[in-house]
Amino acid sequence: MEHIIKTPVTTEELKALKAGDSVLLSGIVYTARDQAHKQMCECLDRGEALPFDIEGSAIYYVGPTPEKEGMVIGSAGPTTSGRMDAYSPRLLDLGNKVMIGKGKRNDAVKDAIIRNGAVYLAAIGGAGALMASSVKNAEVIAWPELGCEAVRRLEVENLPLTVVIDSTGQDLYETGPAEYLKKTAR
Amino acid sequence: MKIITADQIRANVKKLCIEANLKLPEDVVRALTAAKEAEDWPVAKDILGLLEENLKVAAEKEIPICQDTGAACVFVELGNDVHIDGDLEQAINDGVHDGYIEGYLRKSIAADPLRRGNTEDNTPAFITTHITTGDKLKITVLPKGCGSENMSALRMLKPADGVQGVVDFVLETVSSAGSNPCPPTVLGIGIGGTFDKVAYLSKKALLRPLGEPNPDPYYAELEARLLKEINELGIGPQGFGGRTTCLSVAIEQMPTHVAGLPVAVNVSCHVTRRASVEL
Ligand code: SF4
Numbered sequence: 370m371e372h373i374i375k376t377p378v379t380t381e382e383l384k385a386l387k388a389g390d391s392v393l394l395s396g397i398v399y400t401a402r403d404q405a406h407k408q409m410c411e412c413l414d415r416g417e418a419l420p421f422d423i424e425g426s427a428i429y430y431v432g433p434t435p436e437k438e439g440m441v442i443g444s445a446g447p448t449t450s451g452r453m454d455a456y457s458p459r460l461l462d463l464g465n466k467v468m469i470g471k472g473k474r475n476d477a478v479k480d481a482i483i484r485n486g487a488v489y490l491a492a493i494g495g496a497g498a499l500m501a502s503s504v505k506n507a508e509v510i511a512w513p514e515l516g517c518e519a520v521r522r523l524e525v526e527n528l529p530l531t532v533v534i535d536s537t538g539q540d541l542y543e544t545g546p547a548e549y550l551k552k553t554a555r
Numbered sequence: 556m557k558i559i560t561a562d563q564i565r566a567n568v569k570k571l572c573i574e575a576n577l578k579l580p581e582d583v584v585r586a587l588t589a590a591k592e593a594e595d596w597p598v599a600k601d602i603l604g605l606l607e608e609n610l611k612v613a614a615e616k617e618i619p620i621c622q623d624t625g626a627a628c629v630f631v632e633l634g635n636d637v638h639i640d641g642d643l644e645q646a647i648n649d650g651v652h653d654g655y656i657e658g659y660l661r662k663s664i665a666a667d668p669l670r671r672g673n674t675e676d677n678t679p680a681f682i683t684t685h686i687t688t689g690d691k692l693k694i695t696v697l698p699k700g701c702g703s704e705n706m707s708a709l710r711m712l713k714p715a716d717g718v719q720g721v722v723d724f725v726l727e728t729v730s731s732a733g734s735n736p737c738p739p740t741v742l743g744i745g746i747g748g749t750f751d752k753v754a755y756l757s758k759k760a761l762l763r764p765l766g767e768p769n770p771d772p773y774y775a776e777l778e779a780r781l782l783k784e785i786n787e788l789g790i791g792p793q794g795f796g797g798r799t800t801c802l803s804v805a806i807e808q809m810p811t812h813v814a815g816l817p818v819a820v821n822v823s824c825h826v827t828r829r830a831s832v833e834l
Contacts, residue, residue, distance in 0.1 A: 389598075389795075404671075434619050434661040443659055444613070444622040449702045449735050471793070472702070472735035493605055494702065494737030494793060495826045497622035498613035516673060517622075517661050529605075531795065542734050545796030546789035549596050553789075553798075 373527075377425030378466050380486035386532045388539035392490055393527040398427045398469065399510075400521040402448050406456040408512055413459065420511035420520050423460060427467035429492070432517035433501070442507045442523070444497030447471040450489070454478050461485045469530060479538050489534035491541075503528040557634075557690040559834050561641025561649075564694070567832045568650020568680075571696040572627060573658035575830035576619045579610060582764040583741070583827050586802040590739060599797025603739075606792070606825055621826040624660040625698030627651045627680040630762060636690035644682055647694070652676040663701070683755065695762060695831040703736035703824040709754055712816040721746060721818050722781060728820045729785050729801065734794025736822045741765065742781075742804045743821040747811035757821035760805040762829060769806050778804045802827075 372386055376396035386392065399421050401409065409419055430450050434443030450470030457468060458481035466487045471494035474482075482489060492500050506524035513519050533541045579587075591603035613620040629647050633639075639646075655662055655677035664679070666672035708728045712720045725744065732740075745756025768775035781804045791797025802825065811817060 432622060432661065432663075434622050434624060435659045437618070437659050440616070440618070443661070444619040444624075446622050448623070449705065451735065471737065473733055473794075491734075491793065491795075493602065493609070494734075495621045495700075495824055496605060496609035498616060498618050498620060499605060499609040501618065502612060516675075517663075531793075541796075542794045545598070545794070546791060547796075549599075549791060549796035549798075550789040552596075 376427045376467070378427070379425060380466070380536070383466060383486055383488050383536050386488050386535050388532050388535045388541040388544055390532045392530040392532060394427065394490070394530055395526050395528070396524070398429045398523045398525050398528070400429050400431050400433070400523060402430050402432050402518050403452050404515050404518040405512060405520050406453050410456050410459060421522065424464035426465050427469060428460070428465055429523065430468070430470035434497070434517070436507070442501050442504045445501040445504060446497030447492040447494055450474060457481065461487050473542055474534060479534060479540070482534055482536065483538045486536045488532060488536055490530040491533045492528070492530055500528065556636055556638050558638050558640055559692050561639065561646035563834060564639070564643065564646035565650040565653065567694060567834065568629070568647050568696065569653040569657065571694065571830040571832060572651055572654025572660065572698065575696050575698050575828040576624045576658065576660055577613060577617060579620060579826065580764070580829055582766060584610065586765040587825060590799040590802055594797060594799050596791060596797035598795050599791045599799055602792035602795065603799060619660060620828070621700060622661060623663060623700040623702060624655070625700045625828070626664060627677060628697040628699050628758065629680045629682045630695040630697065631682060631684040632687050632691070632693040633684060634687055634689035634691045637692050643684070647680050647682055648678045651678050651680045692834045693831060694834070695829055697761060697829045700824060700826060703740060703822045706732035706736040706822040707757070707820055709817070709819040711750065712818055714814065714816050716816060718777065720816065722784065724818055725781055725820055726784060726788070728822070729790070730788060732822055733790060737824040737826070738790055738794060739792055739799045739802045739825050741802050741823040741825070741827040743823065744804060744806045745819040745821070746806060746808045746817070748809045748817060749811070750817060752809065753817035753819040756807040756809060757819035760807040761821060761823050761827060763805045765803040765827070774806045774808055778806050
């Protein structure tokens with residue numbers, strides 16, 4: 370099934386998304402990877418505000434290549450999400466609703482997804498040129514000194530994604546291969 | 556005696572860094588196309604189609620295939636009748652500097668493994684030099700992404716573990732990597748040597764064109780067996796399920812100590828990049 374979703378999102382609309390479904394995501398997506406996550410959590414520790422409104426937000430784990438003149442962004446595919454597992458539950462509990470990356474998440478993240486009615490979506494790993502085609506605008510909004518790891522505010526149109534972990538905790542990385550093996554078992 | 560200048564090397568390495576990141580080698584493209592043909596799981600076939608589309612977009616817009624433009628692994632074969640006018644390693648690093656800055660490639664090298672920071676120009680290159688005979692200098696740039704590099708593994712098996720031990724270790728490595736290394740993957744496997752040499756062998760195996768078997772039929776058969784068994788795991792493209800978990804397995808072997816059986820698995824992804832020049 371294919372869903373058209375616009376950010377910011379609500380728990381209610383995310384309920385329809387099931388592991389394995391396709392999503393075309395539009396609206397604002399914030400980029401953050403290892404260093405930005407670390408800094409965001411340090412901000413929270415100091416009682417400071419995050420660089421963007423976290424409620425209903427979508428965070429994309431990406432460190433794009435530099436844009437050439439006349440382009441808004443370079444290549445922009447997902448990075449491995451597992452490195453953000455240490456930080457994600459905290460952000461989910463504060464209202465982050467959509468995480469975009471690639472690769473497995475741990476149980477703490479899954480629990481936080483269920484607890485908060487959030488989702489984990491996958492962008493196609495290694496398809497950075499294709500993913501960049503959906504980005505209409507990009508602006509660094511925090512920690513420019515982090516270079517490719519700075520927090521960017523992306524305006525995306527129909528970013529093609531797949532639901533990996535839905536709000537009930539179903540995980541496509543488990544169900545997808547299992548289903549394939551069942552169908553092909555002789 | 557042939558004289559090759561540092562400037563020549565610098566200019567060529569720059570070109571290779573950019574070329575490798577914008578266009579996949581023919582053999583990798585062929586393997587992807589063949590995998591799409593052979594794939595019978597619809598979701599998996601769609602993904603493989605999108606990977607092909609990604610290559611087209613990268614070529615049209617002249618942007619990198621993948622945003623992780625990698626660590627610059629550089630393999631040098633230096634003939635002993637070549638005289639380098641200048642500093643070889645410095646020239647390679649200068650070429651990487653130029654290529655990553657002028658080619659709009661991502662600077663992905665932390666200046667220190669623990670204190671982090673960034674070197675801002677993707678240097679240093681990770682250079683392996685071999686002295687050969689003749690008057691040729693061959694340089695290969697292999698930009699290596701870390702999503703797959705992080706899934707690599709090395710184990711010192713016991714001789715008694717034998718070939719089954721190797722197979723089990725490889726399958727275990729691929730299974731636990733799952734969706735992380737952007738499957739379909741390409742595997743370089745080193746068997747034998749010492750702790751350090753086996754890791755080198757596994758990376759060297761990634762230089763071999765996909766689909767070209769090991770010249771020793773025993774190891775060619777083992778490559779085929781591993782590929783078959785990996786593609787029965789069901790992980791599939793992106794880990795969403797399907798046949799195509801791995802595009803190719805290449806093994807490089809060498810003699811080892813009577814008491815040892817080192818094995819290294821260097822995991823690479825569908826964006827297995829390399830570009831070479833011979834001067
Ligand atoms: S593993 Fe390969 S395809 Fe995936 S992000 Fe890294 S370099 Fe790109």
